Amino acid sequence: MYRRASVAMGPLLSQGRRSYRESLQNKPAQIGVLGEVADVLLHIVGIDLDGLAVAVGRGKRDFVEHALHHCLQPPCADVFHFLVDPPCDFRQLLNPALNRGLSAFLAKRPGVDSGFMIAQLTAASLVSENKVLTHPASVDSIPTSANQEDHVSMGSVSANKLLQVLDNVRGVLAIELMAAMQGLDERAVPSSPCLEAAKAKFRESVPSLGEDRVMYPLVRNAIAVLSSHSLLQAVKSAGVDLY
Numbered sequence: 001m002y003r004r005a006s007v008a009m010g011p012l013l014s015q016g017r018r019s020y021r022e023s024l025q026n027k028p029a030q031i032g033v034l035g036e037v038a039d040v041l042l043h044i045v046g047i048d049l050d051g052l053a054v055a056v057g058r059g060k061r062d063f064v065e066h067a068l069h070h071c072l073q074p075p076c077a078d079v080f081h082f083l084v085d086p087p088c089d090f091r092q093l094l095n096p097a098l099n100r101g102l103s104a105f106l107a108k109r110p111g112v113d114s115g116f117m118i119a120q121l122t123a124a125s126l127v128s129e130n131k132v133l134t135h136p137a138s139v140d141s142i143p144t145s146a147n148q149e150d151h152v153s154m155g156s157v158s159a160n161k162l163l164q165v166l167d168n169v170r171g172v173l174a175i176e177l178m179a180a181m182q183g184l185d186e187r188a189v190p191s192s193p194c195l196e197a198a199k200a201k202f203r204e205s206v207p208s209l210g211e212d213r214v215m216y217p218l219v220r221n222a223i224a225v226l227s228s229h230s231l232l233q234a235v236k237s238a239g240v241d242l243y
Helices: 002-045 049-056 058-082 085-094 117-133 155-187 193-203 216-228 230-237
Strands: none
Touching: 085 117, 085 155, 117 155, 155 193, 155 216, 193 216, 193 230, 216 230
């Protein structure tokens, strides 16, 4: 029975691995675009609404915030859709049936250590939180001030949610990057010059995972490395420009 099931699953596993390779090939371009989008969005969030309201007329501040909402709400959903793939990649990397010889959950002692099992739960919870945060803030508006404030754009709420979504994106990417580097360490086979340069830079701040330990300090360090753009500089110094 198990042999028949294995034969039946063979084409599906092959198709999954092919899709996984294509997903990985597209990842550098996606991350590069996301970085540029994040820079623009953070600039928009930092706009002085009071100054902008003075420019267009103080009484039109609500309309300014309404325009701000329409600028910031779509990126929440766009950034979320970027994260649809990484959890799938993460699952394959940790699954011994799909990761081509790596240990289960990239644990040093499978069955004793949990490896990246809890980190995967953290990444999944961040993605789920983003599903809630991408709900449009503008669908809710409650009249206040004796109905003088009959419509509120919720633009500031959209800006706040976008910042939370971007923070969660950094967390998921950091955890996935930690797992990818752990997989390279476990393979113990030299990769391309750019990946080796990126891994060396990453390992300056985030050591390889041995036996089980508290992981949130490592995740924080990984987020700091991503935010510093030092990995992109290391890859560029190896002769590869991702932009």
